[in-house]
Amino acid sequence: MADHNIYQDPLVGRYTDRAFQELFSNNYKFTTWRRCWIALAEAQHELGLSQVTKAMVAEMRNALDEPIDYDLAARKEKELRHDVLAHVHEFGTHCPTAKAIIHAGATSMYVCDNTELLQMREALRLLRPQIIDTMENLRAFAHEHRGLVTLGYTHYQAGQPTTIGKRATLYLHDLMIGLRLLDQAEGEIQARGAKGTTGTQASYFELFDGDFEKVKELDSLVSKKLGFETAFPVTGQTYPRMLDHIIVSALGGIAIAAHKFAVDLRLMSNLKLMDEPFAKGQKGSSAMAYKKNPMRSERMTGLCRKLLGLQAEVAQTAANQWLERTLDDSAIRRMYLPQAFLLTNAILKLYQNITNGMVVYPAQIRRHLEMELPFMATEAIIMEAVKQGGDRQEVHGRVKEHSDTAGKRVKLKGLDNDLLGRIAGDKMIPVSQTFLDGILNEPERFAGPAALQTEEFLTKHVAPVLEQYADLIGTADATINV
Amino acid sequence: MADHNIYQDPLVGRYTDRAFQELFSNNYKFTTWRRCWIALAEAQHELGLSQVTKAMVAEMRNALDEPIDYDLAARKEKELRHDVLAHVHEFGTHCPTAKAIIHAGATSMYVCDNTELLQMREALRLLRPQIIDTMENLRAFAHEHRGLVTLGYTHYQAGQPTTIGKRATLYLHDLMIGLRLLDQAEGEIQARGAKGTTGTQASYFELFDGDFEKVKELDSLVSKKLGFETAFPVTGQTYPRMLDHIIVSALGGIAIAAHKFAVDLRLMSNLKLMDEPFAKGQKGSSAMAYKKNPMRSERMTGLCRKLLGLQAEVAQTAANQWLERTLDDSAIRRMYLPQAFLLTNAILKLYQNITNGMVVYPAQIRRHLEMELPFMATEAIIMEAVKQGGDRQEVHGRVKEHSDTAGKRVKLKGLDNDLLGRIAGDKMIPVSQTFLDGILNEPERFAGPAALQTEEFLTKHVAPVLEQYADLIGTADATINV
Amino acid sequence: MADHNIYQDPLVGRYTDRAFQELFSNNYKFTTWRRCWIALAEAQHELGLSQVTKAMVAEMRNALDEPIDYDLAARKEKELRHDVLAHVHEFGTHCPTAKAIIHAGATSMYVCDNTELLQMREALRLLRPQIIDTMENLRAFAHEHRGLVTLGYTHYQAGQPTTIGKRATLYLHDLMIGLRLLDQAEGEIQARGAKGTTGTQASYFELFDGDFEKVKELDSLVSKKLGFETAFPVTGQTYPRMLDHIIVSALGGIAIAAHKFAVDLRLMSNLKLMDEPFAKGQKGSSAMAYKKNPMRSERMTGLCRKLLGLQAEVAQTAANQWLERTLDDSAIRRMYLPQAFLLTNAILKLYQNITNGMVVYPAQIRRHLEMELPFMATEAIIMEAVKQGGDRQEVHGRVKEHSDTAGKRVKLKGLDNDLLGRIAGDKMIPVSQTFLDGILNEPERFAGPAALQTEEFLTKHVAPVLEQYADLIGTADATINV
């Protein structure tokens, strides 16, 4: 239940999936700390450290899921002013035998950093089904509308026609690049492993009596036990914060892709070309029941902006780490890491939700085309007229004149484009009515191979990715609280 | 109680004052919406709108503090998909008579924007005692240490000496500029008033049968009733979002001031010149009990960076508002407004806390001076030697040589600076031991009028401000949870 | 002439006024350094420093405009690796007598900082005529079109009508706030004065034999001679870099105002409501001669984004100054200060240019109104029908049904809005054709007092500012290249 007396972060209360909220919860964090301690004890035992016995390890394993006594931890933290030691103590109450060897040789960042690396990797993986589902939605949409000709827009002015499906491939393409960025970012995640307080592994070196091979094995073994393939080869006290930059820049790629889509949709909604899906029972307003404010796209726009805004603070944090470690990253990372993933989750929920039911208005699309297509067809008309025996010079001049008149009529008088009618009525321009009708009736000729491009792209580029992740399709929840 | 199952914003859980958390709570918000509705009804009644009766107004006033039925509001919002109308309904249940006229003629932004403007103004005012207390701390500190000579640092290399007090005036100066920025920002806050859905006041114009004077009076009257002196003269649906930019840039000024201070303190702590205060019982580490990590300054640094990071998203939001209004500002403002103030509150708590008990180490300050002062004194030594009959050319050459040797001794051999000893032992440089002793014993001569500057600044510039706000001193809570 | 072999900054080559390019040139900078040296010598002489004679001061004054020997300065800088001393030497070649006392007691920042402060103040002043002219353009435009009713847009969807003039007041209002921010920023500029290498004025204190009053007078006197009313009361080696933050945030206010305007214009240009002015002979494209890409607004958008992007680096620079000074601000400030002002100049040139000849298309504006107004009028129609004896329940139901049908016709069939025709043809809704005609013929009734608001705002708020700066109107050059 929300506490109405104090500020509540809307990212948690309104926009995100439970799975992401839990991933950055205390329970997830402190349970993962316990996993880190167990991995360390196991590895130390396996590498022959006599003070860590099999029984201790077993006891710790059994205690993993014991409820965390937060009151005890809080009291201990107040006493020691050290949260990690407080939770070492708390875990120790569940493992009386192992108590003394929990966290042996480790520094705080052993649990903190490894836990955050696991959280980030898990978060990246949780985002993938959302991206895949959105891609599948866009794929189906692009396929369905691959041949639906619409005005292209450059400078947000009428340009050479394209198709609704082809336009959607641009969103898909951006999103696929974003997916690749996430993959690359995940590829940069390694364990921080067991490196010691300044990264020298001195305490472990001492535990293993100066046996560097064992120290390296320990680092590798705990990392593997925690689910990492490798550990960073060198660190100071922490893993390199540049990783945060890489991850948040990759999430920024998703934000860019989603922002462009959302703004486009808001523009197209104004033009009545397309709309967001409508929630059951949602109404625009009483008098204009059909009116549909693109509120999800608007929200997406704002959330993307916020996510992009995080990049600067992340990069600055990484750039300003002093020597083996400073702590000016602590408070800010407690915020930016969860925020970055919660925002991406929220954005992708909206993206998935919207693409799941976008409404297209072919008649309005056609109407816009008819307003502009005649102007774009003048070149073809002149060529046809010349073919039919017209004098090029003469025809060109008259077409130009009609074109100007028709253009002014539209803009200055607010009337429809009557260029084709004017040309049809001009005997000096020998083109048939059939030819002129063809311009508006076969607009696809102006869109070139847009439909073919769409199919080609979907088949050659999108399908392989969707096949690769076929098991993820349909697994993400696109429900949103409007 | 924190919910350990889901993410908790540390700004709320750890770093801020209850007053700020409450200011951005649901209760504060929805109660202020009620105040807006009451102000509107009062004004409409006073301006002669017959359908708004005295009894209705009284009923609404009486209902102001009735507990908000959040369940009812939530159910209604689900039905209407409109949070303002849901709360109109909820308030209506407490005012059966007035029910129909609540929010009459108003659009959502009437309550939303006016409420946020009140929150921002209140937040700015809540910050002021924190700044004043910090200024008072710095003033007392600067005064106390106005004559304590220390090396100045340019390029983070030893430079001409200054005093610890003089250095502190720089922090004070920055903070005073920041205070002025907040004052100017507060000066830009006006009511959004009663402007209607696209800012035309059309609905009020209709309510008042086309009487523009009454429409203007209504705008002015509700604004005054809500505690604003004036309303923005023109708006679209919302107040100009550029105001958010102004406010967050001003808060950014505080962040800059605080960040510079915090980084300086971290540097000086390394040099053992100064330390943060120490919490009772706080320990550095077992073996190095005297070691004191500047954790508050480090936290301040990170929080300031986060606050500065908000500027970009705020400016982008303001720059991207389309025509009479777009809603891409809604989700992001739900976050950046509270975050900006909560961060500033957290930063100033730390700033106040630290300046309340900074520890100064005169002996270490002196030690650093002694290492560098001889080099800085060479000019004075040469002048004295010449006065005592030395040959300028000769003296200059020998001093230079000793200086080089002593410099290398320090850097290459890690030894103390023995330049004065070398000079004392050189018969060709006729300066007395008394003169040489004076260099280290009277370092203030190298700091020029730094102490006088400090007093001048405190008296002429700082005191008037502190007097102006004398009643605020001591009213802010500097307790922090380490 | 541009050098085609190497990169040329387009800010200089394409977008800005000569006056701004010159303000940040070497000549302006080094000539101002000379002015600083003259002011210092004058003040020292006036305050009785015997080594600075009247003749020296006169000699220096006479040499002010001597051409700067850049080759000599470059050779000297290579030798000394110190640009200020190199130019002291260069100036000295023009003042053989004064040579030895140039820069006496001063540190580099004496000339560098005071010069930059003068540049910034001058730059702010150069921007003002541009803002005033743009305001005058917008004022005239708003006045002219105060009664031209147009659809309002919220969510970029049709909303309650406003007027073209009223909408323009929003741009004016933003710009006026921006102007006020510049004024406040200029108000924060004070001289860095004569403060010495670590801000202690130690060298001057020595020059004046420990007379602090004279030291203060010197600081004040040089500042006044350079045209400042006051000097910063305390500094380290440099003036507080927070000032840069204040100035660039204020310029950011201009960027926000201009960006919102430019994006709005791009949207309205798509809707064919308004256009940028057209350069003589500029053509959209051959086939679509009437087509006008809003290229200036697009450019404005990008330049504003760039300017807003500077804020982060400026704030970070200010926040990261260490102790009495670090030099990590030097290279970055060589770029961000000129860039910030050059960008603002470029943006305002475009803003002034565009507002100087915006084209409005009343017929298209009307066309859009007609598409949406009937829906907005349903409430009024129902009221009229009831007044004419219709049954409220019955009428409401039928109007709703017609409204839905008409809405679907538009969106799904791409046809015009025929709601009024449907209502006229429905005998159960007793409203006259005259009444229905009135809806489209008197759209102003739906815009409330928008025209009155516009006049009120122009008269009460804009006129006083324009009067205050009446002499600036028409003094800025709005010509743009390309």
Added chain:
Amino acid sequence: MADHNIYQDPLVGRYTDRAFQELFSNNYKFTTWRRCWIALAEAQHELGLSQVTKAMVAEMRNALDEPIDYDLAARKEKELRHDVLAHVHEFGTHCPTAKAIIHAGATSMYVCDNTELLQMREALRLLRPQIIDTMENLRAFAHEHRGLVTLGYTHYQAGQPTTIGKRATLYLHDLMIGLRLLDQAEGEIQARGAKGTTGTQASYFELFDGDFEKVKELDSLVSKKLGFETAFPVTGQTYPRMLDHIIVSALGGIAIAAHKFAVDLRLMSNLKLMDEPFAKGQKGSSAMAYKKNPMRSERMTGLCRKLLGLQAEVAQTAANQWLERTLDDSAIRRMYLPQAFLLTNAILKLYQNITNGMVVYPAQIRRHLEMELPFMATEAIIMEAVKQGGDRQEVHGRVKEHSDTAGKRVKLKGLDNDLLGRIAGDKMIPVSQTFLDGILNEPERFAGPAALQTEEFLTKHVAPVLEQYADLIGTADATINV
């Protein structure tokens, strides 16, 4: 020669390599446009387009290096207000036969975008030798100082010792990650190819009579001729601007790595642990000849900050592209693309330059160690004393007491750390002088396997990369203009 009358971008005048300045010059750009036209004509000819003859292609090839007539192009641009057509015309004057088919079927972005993609790829490749050289410098440095024990610093307070070489591996590690980011970014660069004005390839489709296979081949063929392996599968008018985000984020990784290094060096320079190399004849100041301001690191810091500042504007630009294309990216990309690469070039020049001659001060490093090591050794001392028969309780208490006393002596009295002496003099603590001497004489025992880690990292991780790029070592110019 610099023009002293107008602003000169210091990035060009001061900080960068000629190769980068040329890469973003007019000559490079317009010559590459010609290459694009030639590639197009060749491909069209090869694909059987009869109007493009072998002779035309040959003529164009021969004209590639003809001097560009900028005056002619400028006149033509003024006439047509279209830079691409102006240069089509200019190139046409060198190819009278081919004139009519230059740019056939293409839109401006065909030359603009493909050229910029080539520039970015070339720029990325030009950066690589700089990174490799810097890595080689750091490798040699880390190797040389792998065993030089120094205090580690956490919280910028003394922490467990590490080695100078081990610390340098952290910089290397960051830089290697940065290199990988550049590789990944380069991997995302594909040709924009031949896509047409809204990306539909309609004009080419028409040229090839509706043969989609030929259209695709054309796209592929021109891309290959220009040196790309592939073309983006789909585009609007431009290549996806998200690529700019990817590239500038990758450059941001370099900035982060370099910024951390530069700040660390500034801190270590203060501590007299290490220094930048010194230019011949460079002097700190007259009195303190040995003083060395870390001006290059300071400059690096500022330039990195500027580069990181670009990320926001790049991401915003990509996020705000509307539909098939808007032009609000044009002016800003003319600046941010060159700036991003010029800044990175400048940063890496400094990084390479500094790492090429860093000075290390072992004696000062030792001095700092001696101040802190005794505190860190107390645990070991107690263990030894117990081994020698001491009573653990008793020994622990006395050591603690001595430790406190010694700590206070340092901080409060500014004296050296005499803890070991106190312990040696305490008969109740049975440790030998030899043992105590060992603490300071064998500090490596406190640094754990830091030296081994260093070697391991250099051998296993760095060497393979340097081998891969062995031919690049020594090819970048590290000369800087101080």
